[in-house]
Amino acid sequence: MAVKDFILASSSPQRRALLTQIGYEPKQIRPVDIDESELLDELPLPYIRRIARAKALTAAKLNPGENVLCADTIIVVGQKIIRKSPDAEAQRKVMKLLSG
Template sequence: MRLILASASPRRLELLARIGVIPDAVMPADIDETPARGELPPHYAARLAREKAEAVHGAYAGSIILAADTVVAAGRRILPKTEYEEEARRTLALLSGRRHRVHTAVTVIAADAKQRHRLSTTIVSFKRLSDRELDCYLASGEWRGKAGAYAIQGRAEALIRQISGSHSGVVGLPLFETRALLVAAGCTLG
């Protein structure tokens, strides 16, 4: 049975390899990722994961489709994937010294078209960032294209005081939930 990863994320490929899963194909979904008005962060993550899986399923009917989406949220506010340094500075200043949530939704569509969904929510606490720490992190460029302007698997890990939940979920794919969904869809895993 073929497994198709509906994601362009190299981190998701790396995480899948940790549990011995190598997709047969990688097909990023092309969907509109604009949040709906008033949409809450966990619902937004779940909707995008489902829509990504459904968008790819049409081209690979009879295969297992795996899709995910990660959303960093400060309260009800969905934080963007930062592209500009000033935007990253504002986002990290907002997260400095406080807790926020990272919601990663996973959708698997089985070969028989049955959909299964899981949501992993992790609470992440940043230390209070000094101006120097913020400047050094921004100079690294690691924030570019990252939701919440940081990568927990990189330099930012030293700035995080505590997490409660799934580390791999913050990286982009909660492995416990993903493995369970794949097994339920008929994948044979070791």
């Protein structure tokens, strides 16, 4: 049985749009703020697992008794995590890197 009554713990408009496309609308949007810094020599898979878990645990603690959906997305080239681009120029550089 699908859970229809949930809080989306994400500020991503794309994530909300994807949910809406498949017929889910969160009752509230409450993004969580955690430290997303990489640990020394941390590889992408352990990093994203750690961050997603931290977001989920934080969201659950901030919303007791609620169904909470949270997720995270990263871009990886080789074993290098590409951080969110702060501006258009940085975004162009990332796109160039990804396009080869």
